Amino acid sequence: MKKVWITALVKDEEKIGKLMGAMKQYGLAADGHFWVDDLKHMAWQAPAEELVKADVALWIIAGNAADVKTPSIGFGLSLLAMKVFAEKGQGFPVIFAPAGDVPADFEPPTLLKGAEIIPLSSASLGVKAVSFANSPIKKIDKEYNLNVHGLPGIGLWLEAGPAGSFEWQGAMFGVHGGEIDFHGVGPANGVPERAVLEYAQKGLKVQLGDDEFIAWAVQNRLDPGTSYYVRVQGTPDKLLFGPYAQTEEAEVHVVKMV
DSSP, rough: OEEEEEOOOOOOHHHHHHHHHHHHHHEEEEEEOOOOOEEETTTTHHHHHHHHHEEEEEEEEEEOHHHHSSSSHHHHHHHHHHHHHHOOTTTEEEEEEEESSSOOOOOOGGGGGTTTTTTTTTHHHHHHHHHHHHSSSOOOOOSSSEEEEEEETTTEEOOOOOOTTTTTEEEEEEEEEEEEEEEEEEOOOOOOOSSOSSSEEEEEEEEETEEEEEEEEEEEOOOOEEEEEEEEEEEEEEEEEEEOSSOOOOOOOEEOOO
């Protein structure tokens, strides 16, 4: 039986209970959790372990637009989405089920922009959930891989590297509103214990529009099986990463975390 995982940002057991009951009426197993807003202890990792399981076919986030825009919650949801998409693909279906009205100017974090918005009270939520859960995951080709690794006692590590047939002649990773304090290069999907860094650079200032990112970089050649890792302190609201470039015309990717 296909399973739906529900992340409840609203602490309303009655509403969430009804949602889970509705999923079961449509032949879907339902499980989930109430969101724990605790970045220090990496509380987002517990639901990540459940969401990446093979039987989970859909992720529903139930809450309010204001919850998603709360910096600590938005950042935690972005980390959770990053881990899920790294494991299941960017096309893994997500529904945002708002408990209240959604402002016309509501803009979710980058990684949740693909979520279908269906009000929690909508009669069509169950039908849509069945459709998403029983449809093949859409394959979305990307130029890069992005992942996160929360290592208790060691820190929060972000991973970026080329995907598909792309290669990077070096790599750069910058944050806005946070700080990088360590970096490394190694095989994808796991922070390396040791790394040889070529022409490592720290504290680079990268101006993009009105935002100044503080970036670190290396000139190691990266293929799709190799990644650049940075350890991040704080809760940056934007990430910038891509191949290393010695000119101002760098091709970079920007991810809004909040």
